[in-house]
Amino acid sequence: MAALSDLLPLAAVRLDVPAADWREAIRVAGGLLVETEATTDAYTDEMIRNVEDNGPYLVIAPGFALAHARPSPAVRRTGLSWVRLQQPVEFGHEANDPVHLVVGLAAQDSGAHTAAMAALAKLLADPVTARALRDAAGPEELHAVLAGPTGEGADRPRGGPAVHKILTVCGNGVGTSLFLKNTLEQVLDRWGWSRHVTVEATDTISARGKASEAVAILTSREIARTLGELAVPVKVVEDFTSGPEVDRVLRDTYDV
Structure with a gap:
């Protein structure tokens, strides 16, 4: 599994960049992916079209947008x-605007x-680390924060039989849904429920087919509207990195 410092070269970091609107901000992020040979120009257009088609669901936390599109030949x-x-x-975005940080993600697979x-x-x-990232004086300082012990962590195996499944859903299943999955799994760990509830990150199309397997779906307000009526509860999360908010949603889901 690739770590943050492997996926984000110094050349792909730009600080204090002027941008007139969200399209220009995404174009800057996409341009850096092109410059570092992660994508072609076509992928930048795909990221913009993702917002145009699915709304600003990728603004997953206050001030933070994870710009991405589906894996493609680009x-x-x-x-x-x-x-x-x-x-x-x-x-x-109704809750998380305005955006001051745009991270561009290009994924070859899920x-x-x-x-x-x-x-x-x-x-x-983490408030302290988030502040260090926000206030970094240059790409090297920012990269050092990302490459620290927390940043290089990998997914740990999650053993034991799972009784319930919860789906975290985004437009493409490769970006924002993974953020929400991670936060939900941390909450489940604190509850001691990790052995009893499994979390799967997926896209809107797959979620409709998998809904019958789940006890609930957690997603953004924009994606919830796209999903429409399903056989299981669809719960809206505004800040995908907020443990307290996800804790509240989980308590509401299980009525505890």
Whole structure:
């Protein structure tokens, strides 16, 4: 499993970048993926079209957008870009606008970047580390924070029989749903429920087919509207990195 420092070269980091709107912000993130040979220009257009088609669900935490699209021939290798904006921009998210950090994600498949996404979610969920990332003076300083012990963590095996399944859902199943999956698994660990509930990150199309297997679906407000009525409860999470919010949603799901 690739770590954050493997997927995010220094050349893919830009700090205090001016951007007129969310499209320009994504174009900067996409341009860095192109410059570091992770994608072609076509992938940047695909990331923008993802927002146009599915809404601003990729603004997964206050001020933070994970720009991405489905794996496609436009992805040459799995990689990340990091863009801290000079002035925040509006994506149209009801709770998490305005955005000051845009991370671009290009994934060749649904598994190559799983550990890195889990590590990034943990970093951003920790207030001290998140502040260090926000205030980094340059790419080298930011990279050092990402490459620290927390940032290099990998998914640990999750043993034991699972009785229930919860789906975390995003438009493509390779980016924001992994952030929410990681946060939910941390909450389940604290509850001591990890052996009894399994969490699967998936996309909107697959979620409809898998809904009958799950006790609940956790997702963004925009994706919840896309999913429509399903046989299981669809729970909205505004901040995908917030343990307290996911804890509240889980308590509501199980009425505890």
